[in-house]
Amino acid sequence: MAARTVQKSAIPIQNPNAIKVVAPNGTNKDPDAATATSPSVKSQTASESSPTVASAVANHPSATVPPVAEGSRPSALRAPGNNWQSLDMGGVGIRNIPTTSGLFSFTFLTNLYLNHNDLTAIPPQISKLRHLELLDLSGNHLESIPPELGMLTSLKELYLFDNALRKLPHELGTLHQLQTLGVEGNPLDLSLKQMVQKDGTHALIAFLRDSCPIPASPPERQWTQFVSQPERDAMASDPNAETFSLFCYNILCERCATERLYGYTPSWALQWDYRKELIMNEILNYTGGQK
Structure with missing residues (x-):
C-alpha cells in the first residue's frame, strides 16, 4: 500500500510575487524547493506544496480525482465523532x-x-x-x-x-x-x-x-377500540344514537412537497394530483364512500 503510486493530475500554481532566495553561490533558489537535492525531488516537493495537490493527496489517497466540494443541502446527519474518517x-x-x-x-x-x-x-x-x-x-x-x-x-x-x-x-x-x-x-x-x-x-x-416500480401498499392499520363490542352493537341498533367519525392526519401541504426538500422521492409521487387522490380514497374508505 505504501508503494502504490498516485498520479497527480493537478498543476502546481506558482506565486509570481514570491521572494527568491539567493544561495551562497549566487544562484536563485525556489523557497518551496529549498531542501531539494535533484530536479525530480524539486518537482515533487513543489507539487506537494500546492494547496490543490496537498488537499487531493490528504483527502483522496487512492482515486485519480479530488473529492467533490461540499454542496448545500437542507439537512445532514453528523457522523459520530472520531479522529479518523x-x-x-x-x-x-x-x-x-x-x-x-x-x-x-x-x-x-x-x-x-x-x-x-x-x-x-x-x-x-x-x-x-x-x-x-x-x-x-x-x-x-x-x-x-x-x-x-x-x-x-x-x-x-x-x-x-x-x-x-x-x-x-x-x-x-x-x-x-x-x-x-x-x-x-x-x-x-x-x-x-x-x-x-x-x-x-x-x-x-x-x-x-x-422509473422505479411503485412499491407495495402499506399493511392495514391496526385500530385500537375505545368502545367495547357490546356497546358498538347497541349503538348500531339504536336509531337515536348519534355517532361521528374523526380523522387526524399529518398531510404535507402542496407547496412543501418539493424536490429540494424530498430529493429522494420520485417527482410523480410529489405531485398534488397524485397525492390528493390517495388522500380522498383514504377518507372515503372509512366513511362508506360518502362525501
Missing part, C-alpha cells in the same frame, strides 16, 4: 467481505476505498455506513450491487468503474446528493451511459428515481 483498503487483494465483518461497525466513516480488489459481491450490510460521502468500488468483479446502497443518502461520490455491472438498481435513485457516479468500463445499457455522458449524474439518478 477515511479507510483505504484498495489494491490489497480482498476477495470477500463477510456479512459479519467489523467494517460495518465503523459507522463514523465518510470515505471508504475498496477499489482494485477481487470482490464479486458487496454485502447489503454496507447500508449501516450511513455517513459515507465517498465509496470507491472500482476495479473489482461486481456483477451487481445491493439495492441497500440507496440507503446511503449522504453519498456524493460513487465510483463503480471497471466492473461487470449490467444494470443499476432503481434504489440508487434515492441518492439525491450524489454528484459523481463513475460507471465507465461496465457492460451497462448504452442509453444509461449516454445519459451520464450527456446530462450528468443527476439526470441518471433522476431517471432511476422516477
